Amino acid sequence: MTELDNKIWAHCDDYQHNWIVAYLPLEMKKTVALMRSAVCPKCASPIIMMGKTP
Numbered sequence: 251m252t253e254l255d256n257k258i259w260a261h262c263d264d265y266q267h268n269w270i271v272a273y274l275p276l277e278m279k280k281t282v283a284l285m286r287s288a289v290c291p292k293c294a295s296p297i298i299m300m301g302k303t304p
């Protein structure tokens with residue numbers, strides 16, 4: 251597993267912001283919590299998509 255493989259990226263659909271929300275696998279519980287209540291840290295948009303790439 252490379253360093254890039256264990257990052258969970260979030261993508262803000264409103265303003266195209268990208269940020270890292272968590273690192274796998276140690277923060278899986280945190281990731282689940284974030285995916286349930288995530289908002290963009292830059293614009294507070296609730297429309298968030300998450301995945302392995304920005």
Ligand SMILES: [Zn+2]
Nearest residue numbers: 262267290293
């Ligand atoms: Zn945003």
